[in-house]
Structure formats: structure tokens, C-alpha cells
Amino acid sequence: MKVMGFFRSREFPGKGSFPHGIHPPGNKFYSAGAEVEVIATPDKVVLPLLQHIGAPCEPLVKPKQVVACGEMIGEGQAFISASLHSPVAGKVKKITVVTLANGRHLPAIEIQTDGEQQNPMDLWKKMADTDWLSATISDYDPETIAKMIHAAGIVGLGGAAFPTHVKVMPNDKRIIKTLLVNGCECEPYLTCDYRLMKEAPGAIVTGALLAGRAVSAKEIFICIEDNKPEAIDALKIATKNTAIRVAVVKTKYPQGSEKQLVKAVVNLEVPLGGLPSDVGVAMSNVGTMAAVAMGVIQKIPLTHRIVSVTGGGITNPKNLFVPIGISIGELIDYCGGLTRDAARIIAGGPMMGFAFSDLATPVTKGTSGVTILTHAETARGEETSCVRCGRCVDACPMNLVPTRLAMAARYNNPALARQYNINACFECGSCTYVCPANIKLVQLIRTGKVQVAATMKK
Amino acid sequence: MSKLSKTAEAGSEEPTLHVAPSPHLSDITFSTRRMMTDVLIALVPLIAMSLFMFRWYAIKQLVVCIVACLASEALFVSMRGKRITLADCSAAVTGIILALSLPATAPWYVGALASFVAMGIGKIIFGGLGMNIFNPAMVGRAFVMVAFAGLMNAGAYENPAYMLDAISQATPMNAFKGSGITTSIFDLFFGFTNGSIGETSALAAIIGGTFLCIRGTASWHIPAGVISAVIVLAGAADFSAGANGHLLLHHLLGGALLFGAFFIATDPVTSPLTPVGKFIFGAGVGSLVMLIRVFSGYPEGVMFAILLMNAVTPLINRWTIPHPMGDA
Numbered sequence: 041m042k043v044m045g046f047f048r049s050r051e052f053p054g055k056g057s058f059p060h061g062i063h064p065p066g067n068k069f070y071s072a073g074a075e076v077e078v079i080a081t082p083d084k085v086v087l088p089l090l091q092h093i094g095a096p097c098e099p100l101v102k103p104k105q106v107v108a109c110g111e112m113i114g115e116g117q118a119f120i121s122a123s124l125h126s127p128v129a130g131k132v133k134k135i136t137v138v139t140l141a142n143g144r145h146l147p148a149i150e151i152q153t154d155g156e157q158q159n160p161m162d163l164w165k166k167m168a169d170t171d172w173l174s175a176t177i178s179d180y181d182p183e184t185i186a187k188m189i190h191a192a193g194i195v196g197l198g199g200a201a202f203p204t205h206v207k208v209m210p211n212d213k214r215i216i217k218t219l220l221v222n223g224c225e226c227e228p229y230l231t232c233d234y235r236l237m238k239e240a241p242g243a244i245v246t247g248a249l250l251a252g253r254a255v256s257a258k259e260i261f262i263c264i265e266d267n268k269p270e271a272i273d274a275l276k277i278a279t280k281n282t283a284i285r286v287a288v289v290k291t292k293y294p295q296g297s298e299k300q301l302v303k304a305v306v307n308l309e310v311p312l313g314g315l316p317s318d319v320g321v322a323m324s325n326v327g328t329m330a331a332v333a334m335g336v337i338q339k340i341p342l343t344h345r346i347v348s349v350t351g352g353g354i355t356n357p358k359n360l361f362v363p364i365g366i367s368i369g370e371l372i373d374y375c376g377g378l379t380r381d382a383a384r385i386i387a388g389g390p391m392m393g394f395a396f397s398d399l400a401t402p403v404t405k406g407t408s409g410v411t412i413l414t415h416a417e418t419a420r421g422e423e424t425s426c427v428r429c430g431r432c433v434d435a436c437p438m439n440l441v442p443t444r445l446a447m448a449a450r451y452n453n454p455a456l457a458r459q460y461n462i463n464a465c466f467e468c469g470s471c472t473y474v475c476p477a478n479i480k481l482v483q484l485i486r487t488g489k490v491q492v493a494a495t496m497k498k
Numbered sequence: 499m500s501k502l503s504k505t506a507e508a509g510s511e512e513p514t515l516h517v518a519p520s521p522h523l524s525d526i527t528f529s530t531r532r533m534m535t536d537v538l539i540a541l542v543p544l545i546a547m548s549l550f551m552f553r554w555y556a557i558k559q560l561v562v563c564i565v566a567c568l569a570s571e572a573l574f575v576s577m578r579g580k581r582i583t584l585a586d587c588s589a590a591v592t593g594i595i596l597a598l599s600l601p602a603t604a605p606w607y608v609g610a611l612a613s614f615v616a617m618g619i620g621k622i623i624f625g626g627l628g629m630n631i632f633n634p635a636m637v638g639r640a641f642v643m644v645a646f647a648g649l650m651n652a653g654a655y656e657n658p659a660y661m662l663d664a665i666s667q668a669t670p671m672n673a674f675k676g677s678g679i680t681t682s683i684f685d686l687f688f689g690f691t692n693g694s695i696g697e698t699s700a701l702a703a704i705i706g707g708t709f710l711c712i713r714g715t716a717s718w719h720i721p722a723g724v725i726s727a728v729i730v731l732a733g734a735a736d737f738s739a740g741a742n743g744h745l746l747l748h749h750l751l752g753g754a755l756l757f758g759a760f761f762i763a764t765d766p767v768t769s770p771l772t773p774v775g776k777f778i779f780g781a782g783v784g785s786l787v788m789l790i791r792v793f794s795g796y797p798e799g800v801m802f803a804i805l806l807m808n809a810v811t812p813l814i815n816r817w818t819i820p821h822p823m824g825d826a
Contacts, residue, residue, distance in 0.1 A: 059823075064523050228523065299823060309824040353513070382513040386522055395517040413522055420524040424586060425628035427530055429766040430717065430776070439820045441771055464822035469521030476530045477628075483519050 050287075052261055054307040057290040058300040061437050062470045064228050064293055064391065066267060071231045071350040071357040076239055078164050078361045079374055081128055081157045085365030086138055087113065088148040091404040092195040093202045094120030099149055105132045109158045110341055113149055116193070122203040122405075123193040127343035127363030130154040140404065141368075141387030141396040148402070151365070163344055164361045167330055172242035173281070175337050177249045182210050185254040185336055192335025193405075194342050198222060198233075198296070198325030199388055201406035204332065207322055208254035217320035218306055219257035221248045221329055223264045223271065224289060224296030227389025230409040232346040233326050235359045237264065237271035240330055241278035247329030248284055250336050255322045261287040262326070263305055265295055293391060294468040298323055300437050312464050327408075347403055349375045351390075353382030353412030362403055368410055369399030383415040390417075391469045421478040432471035432481055438464045442471035442481045449488030454495045457488045465489070530627075534587035536715040537761070540706035541594055544757065547702040548598060548695040555602035556695045560594065562606045566613030567593030574622035588627050592616055595761060596635040598696020599754065599801070604642075604649050611645070612638035632808045633768045636801050643801070669693045671753040675797035680744065686751040697754035707760025716764035719773045723780020724759035724787075725750070731788035755787060758800035768808040775811075775818035782807045782814075 050056060090096035095118035107113055107126045114124030130153040138148045180188075190205035221244065225233040237244060244262065252260040262279065264272050266288050275286050289295055289304050299310040301323065308319040316323050324332075327345065334340045343364060350357040355376030362371060368387070372378060378385075386393035387401070390411050432442035441460050448457035462485060471481040548556040571589035575582050584590075596612055616638025624630040643650045667673075669692045670681035685691050689699025697703075710716035732749035739745050749755070754762075763769060763783050770779050783803045790799025 062525075064525070303823065312822060312824045314824065378513050380513055383516060384518065384522055385515060386520075390520070390522040392520050393522070394520065395522065397515050397517055411522075418518075418522055418524075419526055421526055421529050424530050424583075425626060427533070427588075427628045427766045428769075428771055429533065430771045430773075431528075431714075433771055433820070434773070438822045440822055441820065443771065460819060461822045461825070464825070467520075472521050473523055474525050474528070476528050476533055478524065478529070480519075482521065486519070 051285050052287045052305050054303060054305040056288065056304055057292060058295070058303040058437060060435055060439065060470075061292040061294065061300070062435050062473055064473060066291070067229050068231050068234065068267070070229065070352070071348050071359055072234060074231075074235070074358045076164065076168075076235050076346055076359045076361050078161045079366070079371070081153055081160060081363065082366045082370055084133070084150060084152050085126070085128055085363055086136065086148050086150045086367070086402040087124055087126070087365040088138055088140060088146040088402065088404060089114050089124065090144070090146050091124070091201060091364070091406060092122045093200060094118060094122070096146070097121055097124050099135060099147075101132045101149060103132050103134050106130070106154070107132060107151060110343060112193075112341070116190070116203065120203055120206055122195045123191065123341075124149075125193055125341040125343050126151055127365060128153045129157055138402060139398065141394040141401050143394070160344060160361065160363065163340070166338055166340070167243045167334055168240040170242065170338070172246040172333060172337075175246055177246070177253055180250065180253065180336060182254045182256065185250050186210065188336045188339075189254075189332055192331070192341040194328060194331045194335055195405050196325055197327035197331060197345055197405060197408065199392070199406050199408050201404070204324060204328055207324065208251050210254070210256070214317045215320055216255040216317060216322045217258050218322070219248065219252045219255060219260045220301060220305055220316075220321055220323040221260065221262040221326055222296055222301060222323055223262055223275070223326040224301060225268070226265060226291075226293045226296040227391055227393075227408075228293070229350045229411045230348050230389045231350065232348040232359055232408050234268050234271050236327055236330060236346055237268070238274050241274045243330035243333040244275065244326045245278045245282060245284060246337060247332035249282060250332050251322070251324060251329060252284075257322065260284040261305055263287045263289055263301055265289055265291040267291040293470065294437055297437065297466065297468060299466075312461070342405060345403070345405065345407070347371060347407055348409035349412070350409060351412040352414040352417050353379050353384070355379055364405055365402050367400045367402055371403070371410060372399065372412070378412060379414065381414040381416070382412050383418050384413045386411040386413065391473070392467065423479055424477045426477050426479055429476060431474045431476060435470040435474045437468060437470060438466065440465055442485065443479075445488055446479060446481045446484035449484040449491060452491055454488070454492045457492050462488050462492055531586050533715045534591050536710060536713050537591045538587065538594070540710045540715075541598070541761070543702035543705045544598055544696045544699070544761075545594070547689050547699040551689060551698055552602040552695050558606060559597040559600050559602065559604070559609050559695055562609040563597035563600070563613050564590060564593035566610040567596065567617055570614045570617035571622065574618050575626065578622065578626075580626065583627060586627060589617065592621070592634045595696075596638050598757065599635065599639050599694045599762075601650065602695050604646075608642050608646050608649055612642040614638075615641040628767050630767060631811070632805055633762055633765050636762060636805050639801055640805060667692045669797070670748070671791070671797040674748065674752070675791075680748050681752065683744065683747045683751060686748065694754060697757045700751040700756050703756035703760050707756065710760060710764065716760065717766075717773065717776050719776035720764045720769055720780040721759040723777040723782075724755070724763060724784040727781040727784025728755060728788060731785060735788070735792060749788065749791065753791075753798045754800040758787075758804060759783070762800070763804050763807070768811060770811050770814045770818060772815075772818045772820055774820075775814045778814050778818065779807055779811060782810060
């Protein structure tokens with residue numbers, strides 16, 4: 041099968057892979073088989089005003105104000121910002137401050153659930169069971185689609201949470217040729233995109249057609265790693281009578297990273313410090329596309345998302361359809377609690393996710409999963425000296441020399457760090473994963489970036 | 499704060515949670531220690547061949563060098579006030595490679611002193627594992643080669659008084675240098691010749707070296723660079739001498755070339771970081787070996803070639819900073 045794949049003629053110009061990268065254990069088995077379950081509406085939700093890249097949104101509500109389900113409670117006024125909607129009906133309790141998993145302290149709106157609630161099951165059914173193919177995409181012109189996406193508060197659901205309307209905004213200076221819908225889910229453990237592709241492929245396809253129309257893309261690919269054959273089949277069927285093609289790419293970390301996927305599928309290199317739009321590519325996650333379909337066709341704002349609760353440290357790994365703002369502790373309780381040997385709770389996947397300890401931390405738009413690892417899974421050998429074996433060089437998907445960058449950081453040498461292109465690093469962690477001396481390379485590189493930034497300011 | 503209800507019900511202690519920056523996974527199957535263990539395994543065919551050819555002379559060299567290397571490492575590391583790092587097996591690797599690069603007839607104190615210098619001046623003085631510029635085993639060997647020229651030069655290899663057949667012959671490289679006599683390719687390939695105890699068999703070096711490259715412990719770019727440079731240059735020498743291919747194979751299989759290419763030049767610490775840099779390094783070693791063999795007074799030049807290229811390694815690293823993806 042693998043050998044045959046070598047001779048397979050691809051429908052896309054790339055090689056289906058990118059240079060370097062690593063093969064960590066996927067461990068998708070924990071939750072890959074678990075159908076999406078809808079969690080009951082919680083007693084309260086806490087909605088941070090900044091869940092995306094860009095400016096925070098402005099709160100539109102005051103304490104004690106009654107809000108309806110789906111009502112806009114925060115408005116993204118800046119160009120790069122996103123609006124916020126209440127996932128529940130209830131009363132605003134207070135404007136509080138929360139600490140997100142990534143360590144940021146942010147103002148947030150706390151809403152006490154009150155009154156009659158919409159059944160979240162209906163929302164999920166709408167996403168999974170609507171006859172999406174009957175929707176007429178041509179009824180919507182590009183400007184309208186972008187406006188509706190903005191109104192629905194949609195941001196990238198893959199993790200980075202970049203406001204989607206900015207990506208799809210028609211722009212004369214940047215002509216988009218290709219829309220890549222990212223269903224790689226290269227992070228180990230996570231399965232939320234996989235379940236979505238299996239259970240709601242129609243929403244993804246419709247969203248992709250809408251986004252493709254908004255950016256006037258000439259071609260649309262839904263990119264899936266070859267370790268997800270059932271998702272590939274589901275999307276091949278769903279895209280049958282459309283112009284969208286399914287691009288099967290190699291299972292490798294970090295295949296789902298923006299620049300790596302552009303290289304693998306369209307065989308173009310995004311310039312250093314640039315964006316995929318610089319080479320005529322727009323990219324969005326499959327979950328985002330489903331949210332676009334909901335937002336544009338059903339006029340339902342982004343208030344819920346799928347979160348994988350997975351890993352060796354959770355009793356019953358599951359994929360949950362949850363309201364944004366629910367506490368992660370409630371998800372853990374719903375999944376049967378932590379096991380005795382649970383060691384680390386991570387928002388996101390184990391390669392790039394953030395470990396945190398406060399179980400009251402809310403789910404945000406960018407929370408794709410909660411990975412709970414055991415002591416055995418997080419085991420790491422003692423740090424020894426670098427023997428300059430170059431394995432980090434062979435792993436780095438950006439073709440950098442991580443050991444040099446780490447050394448530059450350790451000896452506070454920003455000039456050396458810049459000579460070795462420290463800012464091209466997007467902190468995927470591949471170098472730290474492979475290092476035989478267990479040196480925390482990417483962690484040092486983060487320090488180095490701060491040192492470089494400090495010299496730039498002077 | 500959420501109650502961890504289920505955990506509490508089970509009556510167990512609360513799990514201990516900790517936080518750390520990403521990534522949270524690590525490839526624990528591949529460690530520095532495992533790299534060194536791989537080298538030790540890969541050296542088995544060479545050790546076996548040295549035992550077969552040189553019997554107790556080989557045992558003597560191996561035991562002396564290993565013991566002396568471990569003891570010197572422990573001594574020098576404790577002098578620096580650091581924790582003793584024998585567990586990473588790197589001192590044992592240096593000891594074996596040093597022993598395999600010595601002639602069978604060298605007295606015990608040659609190996610012992612070479613080990614002392616290898617660990618002290620070759621390695622620990624620079625700051626220990628990973629910090630040295632020159633391959634420690636080759637530093638030690640170069641020291642005794644100068645200090646005990648009589649016991650280490652080509653003449654020392656042959657000693658008719660010894661009872662073993664191999665030692666009564668001239669080494670192939672010396673016979674060729676001295677009187678233009680070539681050894682049969684068969685003997686060079688399997689190792690039925692005189693020489694430093696670990697270098698005689700090309701086959702053993704190829705078996706062990708292939709294992710290292712497949713395991714990813716040694717980078718194939720270095721031996722590939724050495725061998726391609728030797729093929730080009732020895733090929734030219736061969737061509738000028740009648741082009742029957744014999745001379746080319748003689749250069750390729752004779753002496754410490756393959757042993758050096760697979761086991762000494764591939765020392766990650768003293769070779770460049772990037773694949774391109776590694777190939778340049780290998781090609782440099784191969785070219786210098788041929789230069790020394792053909793134009794100098796020495797019959798063999800692997801040690802000097804590797805030491806010289808070690809010195810050039812920082813420069814090669816500077817030349818071969820890779821272009822990041824998307825860098826025009």
C-alpha cells in the first residue's frame with residue numbers, strides 16, 4: 041500500500057509531504073472511536089473577551105442584564121477582532137477576570153444560566169444532519185459571506201483562533217487561488233476534527249464552498265492525513281458533486297502547520313515572515329468551515345464547538361460538543377474524572393498545547409482538546425550535554441539548526457540567534473521531542489526570541 | 499474549582515498535577531546513552547576480527563585502553579568538580595576506538611598514556627562530552643604517535659619475533675608505500691593482514707558502519723563523503739597507473755579508511771551539524787587521506803585527516819547554515 045502510494049498520481053501539485061518533521065505516536069485511539077456527545081447546558085459560562093488573535097472585543101452587556109441564547113455580548117470593533125455571543129440564556133453576573141491556559145489574564149463576561157434554554161442537541165443535529173447540499177451557495181455574494189462570518193464571531197477553530205472574516209475578506213492586493221481546508225489534525229491524541237469530518241462532512245463542504253466563494257478561490261482542497269481513512273471516505277462522498285477535492289497527505293507532525301501544508305499540497309513556500317496569502321493560498325480548519333456553514337446558511341453564531349477530552353489520564357476519553365465558556369473541570373467530570381496517575385492537563389494537543397492547573401479555566405473558541413497525560417506519557421530523561429548529533433536539524437520542519445538557536449539563547453547572544461533565523465521557528469516542538477540529550481530546545485528558543493525582540497526595541 | 503468527584507469516590511489520593519511548557523511528549527527511546535550503546539554494538543565485528551587476528555595482543559590493547567579511558571574520565575571529571583558521567587558510555591567508546599587504532603605490538607603504557615591524553619586533553623579540558631573540538635581518541639593516538647614514534651611508526655607493526663603470522667608481515671599500506679607492493683584485495687576485504695588491530699577488515703567496518711547508519715546513530719553523509727572523495731582521487735591515481743581498478747580498491751579497502759569513515763569521522767561532536775556540512779566534512783577527510791597517502795612520507799593518513807577536518811568543522815558549520823523554508 042505504502043509502496044503503491046509512491047506511484048499514485050496525485051490531484052494536487054505538492055508531494056503530499058514536507059521536508060523533515062517527526063513521527064510521534066498518534067495515540068488517537070483513546071477518543072477516535074467515541075461519537076460526538078452533546079453536553080448539557082452548564083450552570084454558568086465564563087466568556088473571555090479575547091479568545092482570538094487581535095484586539096479584544098468590547099462588552100455590550102452590563103451586570104444583571106438578561107441575555108438570550110446566541111445574543112451578541114461582545115463586539116469586535118477593530119479590523120482584526122471577533123465578536124462574542126452567549127451560548128446560553130441567562131443573566132450576566134459580573135465582568136470578571138480569568139486566566140486562560142496560555143497564561144493570559146483577561147476580562148471575561150460571566151453568565152449565570154437562567155430561564156428556558158435551547159437544547160444544545162438541536163444545534164449539533166443542525167450541524168450534522170442538515171441536508172447541506174440543497175443550500176444554494178450562489179445566493180451569497182463574497183461581501184455578504186465575509187460580513188456574515190464577521191457577525192457570527194467565527195475564528196479559526198484549529199487552535200490559533202485568527203478571525204476568519206479577515207482571511208476571507210476580498211482583497212485586491214492578494215489574489216487567492218487556492219483554499220486549503222485543514223483537516224490534518226497532526227497533533228497527537230486530538231480527534232475533534234476527525235469526528236467532525238466523519239459525522240458532519242456536509243457542513244464542512246458547504247462552509248468550504250462559501251469560504252471559497254468569498255475569496256474567489258479557483259480550487260479548494262480538503263487536506264487529510266492518510267491515517268484517517270474513514271474521514272477521507274466521508275469527505276470524498278460529501279464532495280462528490282462539487283469542485284472540492286480531497287488531498288490525502290502523509291501522516292507526519294507538523295503536517296497541519298500552515299507553511300508545511302502549503303508546501304505539501306500546492307508545492308509553494310510561504311516566504312519567511314509571510315502568510316499563505318502571499319503565495320495565493322487561504323487556509324482554514326475543518327471546524328471553522330462547519331462554523332461558517334452554520335453562521336451563513338443557518339445564521340447561527342459560533343457558540344459551541346467540539347472538544348476532545350483524551351489521553352491516558354482521563355477515565356473515559358470522549359469527543360464533546362460543548363458551549364464555549366464552560367469550565368474544563370466540568371468536561372473532566374463528565375468524562376469520569378482524572379485517573380490516579382494523571383500528571384498534566386493540557387489545553388490543546390501534547391506537542392503545542394498549554395499545560396495548566398486551574399480546572400475552572402474556560403473552554404475558548406480555540407480549545408480543540410483537553411489532553412490529560414499520565415506520568416508515563418510525560419516521561420522525559422535527564423538533560424545531558426549536546427553531542428551535536430544533528431537530529432534536531434533533521435527534525436526541524438523549517439530547516440533551522442535548533443541546537444545553535446538554543447545555545448544562542450543560553451548564552452544570551454541575539455546576534456547569533458538572528459544569524460540562524462530564530463524568528464522562522466514556529467515552536468512546533470519537534471526538536472525537543474527528538475533530542476537524545478533531552479535538551480529543552482524549543483523552550484530555550486522561546487527565551488531567545490524574547491532576547492532578540494529586546495535588542496530590536498533598543 | 500471543580501470537584502474531582504469520581505477520583506474522590508474511588509478513595510484514592512488526588513493525582514499530582516504539574517505544569518510545564520510544551521511539547522509534553524519526548525522520544526524516550528532515543529538517548530545519548532543509546533547512541534553510544536549502538537556504537538558499542540557496531541564495534542563488535544571489528545573487535546571480533548581483532549581478536550581473531552591478534553589474539554591476546556588485541557585483548558591487552560582493549561583492556562588497557564578501556565580501563566585507562568574510564569579511569570581518566572573519572573579522574574578529570576572529578577577534578578573539575580562535576581558529577582561523574584561514565585554512565586553515558588562515551589568514555590568506553592573512546593577507549594575501544596583508541597585500542598582498535600593501535601598496533602598490536604605497542605606496549606601497555608602506550609595505550610594507557612594515549613587514553614590519559616585522549617580523555618584529559620582531548621575531551622575534559624574542553625568541558626567534557628559534546629564540547630571537545632577534536633576527536634579524543636585521535637588526539638590520544640596523535641600524542642603517542644609523536645611521543646613514541648619508534649613504537650608507533652610503520653616499523654613497529656612488523657615484528658618477526660612475535661609468534662602470530664599477521665604481525666610478522668608488513669602492513670599493507672606500509673608495503674605499498676615502501677616498496678610498491680600491493681596486498682590481495684581478498685585479504686584486505688576480509689582483514690587477513692597486519693595493521694592497527696581494528697582496521698584490518700574492511701568487511702567488519704562495513705557491517706558495523708551499515709548498522710550505525712541504519713539506526714541513525716551515525717549520519718551516512720560522512721562515510722558517503724569520505725568514500726566518494728577516495729573513489730574520485732584513488733580512481734585518478736588508478737587511471738594514471740594503468741586503470742585496472744586494483745589500486746582503487748587497494749586504497750578503499752586498505753588501512754584505516756573504512757574504520758575511520760564509519761566510526762571515527764562520524765563522531766557527532768567533532769563533525770558538522772547539517773547533512774550538507776557532514777558530506778563536505780567527509781569529502782575533506784577522504785581527500786586529505788589520499789593527499790597524505792600519495793604525497794607525504796606517511797603510509798596512512800586517516801588520523802591526521804580527521805584531526806585536520808575536526809579543526810575545520812566550525813568553519814563548515816558557518817558555511818552551511820541552512821536556509822529556512824521560504825527564505826528566498
